Amino acid sequence: MNKLNLIQEIEKKLLGVSETPFLDAKFFVEGCEQKGVLISENLIDDFIERRKKKEPVSKIIESRGFWALDFYVTKDVLDPRPDSETLIEAVLEQFPDKQRDLSILDIGTGSGCLLVSLLYEYKNAVGTGVDISLKALEVAKKNALPYKASFYEKDFYSSDFQKGLARYDIIISNPPYIKTDEVLQLEDNVRLYDPLLALDGGKDGLEAYRRLAVVIKLILKENGFIFFEIGKGQAQDVISIMQSSGFEFLKSYKDLGQIERVLVFRLH
Numbered sequence: 001m002n003k004l005n006l007i008q009e010i011e012k013k014l015l016g017v018s019e020t021p022f023l024d025a026k027f028f029v030e031g032c033e034q035k036g037v038l039i040s041e042n043l044i045d046d047f048i049e050r051r052k053k054k055e056p057v058s059k060i061i062e063s064r065g066f067w068a069l070d071f072y073v074t075k076d077v078l079d080p081r082p083d084s085e086t087l088i089e090a091v092l093e094q095f096p097d098k099q100r101d102l103s104i105l106d107i108g109t110g111s112g113c114l115l116v117s118l119l120y121e122y123k124n125a126v127g128t129g130v131d132i133s134l135k136a137l138e139v140a141k142k143n144a145l146p147y148k149a150s151f152y153e154k155d156f157y158s159s160d161f162q163k164g165l166a167r168y169d170i171i172i173s174n175p176p177y178i179k180t181d182e183v184l185q186l187e188d189n190v191r192l193y194d195p196l197l198a199l200d201g202g203k204d205g206l207e208a209y210r211r212l213a214v215v216i217k218l219i220l221k222e223n224g225f226i227f228f229e230i231g232k233g234q235a236q237d238v239i240s241i242m243q244s245s246g247f248e249f250l251k252s253y254k255d256l257g258q259i260e261r262v263l264v265f266r267l268h
């Protein structure tokens with residue numbers, strides 16, 4: 001059976017299971033091809049069963065495209081979202097010289113998709129990724145293999161967070177920003193398959209920003225830039241938190257859905 005026929009056969013089995021049966025089938029077949037996995041009836045049945053339980057295709061094939069690259073993903077990392085590509089666009093606009101030897105720190109790096117995409121764009125940059133999850137760091141390390149990057153297990157709530165870290169030109173973060181109460185209402189594909197650690201932003205969803213506004217000062221260079229991903233409707237609150245901590249607000253960027261998604265700050 002040729003590839004298209006196989007995709008169409010799987011697509012039929014996904015009718016009523018997924019809203020995007022053709023794409024799911026295509027990603028599945030191509031994901032298996034890339035990994036060199038032979039597609040058996042059993043494997044297809046397993047795929048359909050997992051899709052019935054709303055497991056994202058990316059988590060099943062362990063791969064997700066983000067910006068310009070394919071990333072290895074597991075259940076231990078937040079699935080890279082197209083909305084987060086806004087952060088890459090924001091950095092590129094603020095730092096148009098791609099030859100710069102920037103130092104970039106990613107706090108809560110997860111799969112490393114943000115950091116690695118920036119290292120892909122800025123060939124002379126050096127990256128550091130930190131995360132509280134060792135399992136996430138293993139994923140990020142794998143994704144960052146061809147780049148100049150180092151990774152450390154760190155909790156930004158701990159009092160020695162800055163220990164061993166340098167001062168960076170750019171700090172980026174997509175911290176957990178969903179209100180605790182709202183995590184349970186998220187769609188199954190997120191609630192059941194993305195790590196809670198990467199989603200739960202505390203009572204009002206802003207806990208991480210409050211903490212980061214304090215600790216970032218210790219590890220940002222003079223005139224360094226911060227790029228934060230934020231949740232829907234959080235811009236004013238996050239701007240206030242950062243301004244009270246002495247940061248200058250520079251710009252906000254909207255995602256494809258016209259939601260304010262990324263905020264840029266500077267520290268003088």
Ligand code: GLN
Nearest residue numbers: 174175176177178198199
């Ligand atoms: N954007 C994610 C979602 O919609 C949340 C990511 C985060 O909390 N940083 O579920």
